[in-house]
Amino acid sequence: MLACPLCQATLAQLDNGVACPAGHRFDRARQGYLNLLPVQHKNSRDPGDNQAMVEARRDFLDAGHYAPVARRLAQLAAERQPQAWLDIGCGEGYYTAQIAQALPAADGYALDISREAVKRACRRAPEVTWMVASMARVPMADASCSFIASVFSPLDWQEARRLLTPGGGLMRVGPTSGHLMELREVLYDEVRPYADDKHLALVPAGMTHAHGEILEFRLSLVEAKARADLLAMTPHGWRASAEKRAQVIEQPEPFVVTVSMRYDYFVRQD
Secondary structure (H helix, E strand, O other): OEEOOOOOOEOEEEOOEEEOOOOOEEEEOOOOOEEOOOHHHOOOOOOOOOHHHHHHHHHHHHOOOOHHHHHHHHHHHHHHOOOEEEEEOOOOOHHHHHHHHHOOOOEEEEEEOOHHHHHHHOOOOOOOEEEEOOOOOOOEOOOOEEEEEEEOOOOOHHHHHHHEEEEEEEEEEEEOOOOOHHHHHHHOOOOOOOOOOHHHHHOOOOEEEEEEEEEEEEEEEOOHHHHHHHHHHOOHHHHOOHHHHHHHHOOOOOEEEEEEEEEEEEEEOO
């Protein structure tokens, strides 16, 4: 199932790690993950989200603010009953762990390019094979997954198609144009509209859009820390001015925002 990121040969278990027939070996970290991101595949020394961003997202999600988003994703995964699944761009593992709970009989894999994120993700579901790896060079064999989840994550569509079995599918979860609108209205002088269906034009030949739905609910953030964590885990946190961020965090009343998510499912046909 796992493939060497250097030569693409099959990786087999060896002592406390994995190795390929060519002798490329990758040890398992003490936290339990495999680092399958060779230095030559890195764009920086520590790619992906840093420790502060990861911890802000972990605290926000663990507080249950996006629980309906994760619950619906787990339900959709369970309906498809895959034998092997992958969470691509898993972050600190909040959504991954709920997929694992919904699919106890399936083989689960998860990866992120951020080592800081995967270090924390390991603790959520030890039964999952956790990897630090590139989403553009996933170290898994062709047609090895019957279900892929991509939640708030950049996506290489051709790579996703390569990984899917015929009849398998990709569940993409991302924000609609109305997501966090109240927050954006405070942070920016002008809220620029954007098309939340642009990804539909990127779907490669041989994959079809089989399901789509929107989940929307209102979220009341009472604590200043929750508002600060939300800012820290979104691009808005570093795009907006310090004055605007303080306006959100320090206001005396609960801050109410709209959470609005698209779920799109794409099936590989051939």
